Amino acid sequence: MADTVKKPVQITETILRDAHQSLIATRMTTEEMLPAVEKLDRIGYRAVECWGGATFDAALRFLHEDPWERLRTFRKGFKNTKLQMLFRGQNILGYKPYPDDVVEYFVKKSASNGIDVIRIFDCLNDLRNLKTAVKAANEEKVEAQVALSYTLGEAYTLDYWVKMAQGIEEMGADSICIKDMAGLLTPKAAGELVKALKETTRLPIELHTHYTSGLASMTYMKAVEAGVDIIDTALSPFALGTSQPATEVMVEAFKDTPYDSGLDLNALCEIADYFRPIRERDLESGLMNPKNLGVNIKTLQYQVPGGMLSNLTNQLKKMNAEDRFYDVLEEVPRVRKDMGEPPLVTPSSQIVGTQAVMNVLTGKRYSVVPEESKNIFLGKYGKTPLPFNEEVQKTCIGNEIPITCRPADLLEPGLPKFEEEVAPYKQQDEDVLTYALFPKVAVDYFKYRDAQKTGVDAKEADTTNKAYPV
Secondary structure (H helix, E strand, O other): OOOOOOOOOEEEEOOOOHHHHHHHOOOOOHHHHHHHHHHHHOOOOOEEEEEEOOHHHHHHHOOOOOHHHHHHHHHHHOOOOOEEEEEOHHHOOOOOOOOHHHHHHHHHHHHHOOOOEEEEOOOOOOHHHOHHHHHHHHHHOOEEEEEEEOOOOOOOOHHHHHHHHHHHHHHOOOEEEEEOOOOOOOHHHHHHHHHHHHOOOOOOEEEEOOOOOOOHHHHHHHHHHHOOOEEEEEOHHHOOOOOOOEHHHHHHHOOOOOOOOOOOHHHHHHHHHHHHHHHHHHHHHOOOOHHHOOOOOOHHHHOOOHHHHHHHHHHHHHOOOHHHHHHHHHHHHHHHHHOOOOOOOOOHHHHHHHHHHHHHHHOOOOOOOOHHHHHHHOOOOOOOOOOOOHHHHHHHHOOOOOOOOOHHHHOOOOHHHHHHHHOOOOOOOOHHHHHHHOHHHHHHHHHHHHHHHHOOOHHHHOOOOOOOOO
8 A cells, every 4th residue: 555644745946847848939048947957956856957958959949959968967956966967768769769779878878977767658658668768777877767648538547547657667667757748637536646656656746747738737736635756846937838847936935844845936036037038038029939938728638749739830830721720639539549649748749740731731531641640650659549540540551561569679789870870970979879869960060169279260061950949
């Protein structure tokens, strides 16, 4: 049975990763974050989430920053606080499954560069896609936290989540995260889920949610009362909307209760004051879209996570189709059902979202099928919770035969090939991993890096991926 002794709730701070990923498409630079690091380090967080997710891709593609150098810089600054990253299972930080040797090496290098906690999830909740990363984290002596990608639907019963938790514990994970990407977890459901998991496993349980539907703070209250150990929050300038509940608010809410976090509200407010001008600038420039700041209870119907919402708005803006935003949101659940009702989290969220955009803008469903959609139907991302819509699957893959094994079992070791291809640009061991995940973007960045060192005019060396927030 679960331990029913009341205890202080621990807090993981997300302002250096998920908060700005959800609200400004991951465009905060290392330079903007650094002045806050020393003060963040003194707060007493359980961990600071500062890496992984979309930070790696965005740093290279839009900011022309080395994400590995960002991590090393954070590690130097955070002397007392654990650093946490988000890791997409067999997809690492990319958008497709990678060979086991690449996954293992990425975990090793993440640990050696400063990561203490690796939150590992799979976009389909296929446990087969988590085992390699968990084993590698165990070997590197970093915390392997495995996430349940929480969502709603026919397949997702309480028994489903309990069985997943049992499988996660058997796998060798050190903790479990309920990862509620779209703010779908209601207060009542949170209490029931946490209670069931506490009766199933002795692993610490963390809850991660988004404020999109307006329920998140109440959900945290009920989850903590039910025994959840850790909650994810964001300092107020980058909280709410499609981000997390505000750190200061949750600290105050639990003050003078058995769950009191013990964190200093005045110190938190001082750090928030630093980030507030950045928020105001991003609102004024349009980088922070007001559409992503309000409450949208329809997210319970669309089940669209925060990062996906901001990406959809950016995508439609570039295509001069912002007026089709709600048409696309209504198409998302239909596409999701066709694809076996997967959770919507990277990369499944991008795949479902892009297909929904194509279906709406072309006016004919599945007349345009991106390669990633095809690969979902071919089983190349793993097993979906429910069967596919067979008619749609046939339209998308024709006579090709889907696979049923773990996708990575069909992949040859990749590091030797990547090492050979990156050799002309390599300046550090980590460059091979940067290249493995994002070959073209990596080469563009490597050229930019070389130009900086040789003094070539940056404009002459620049590439198609501009180093500006867009």
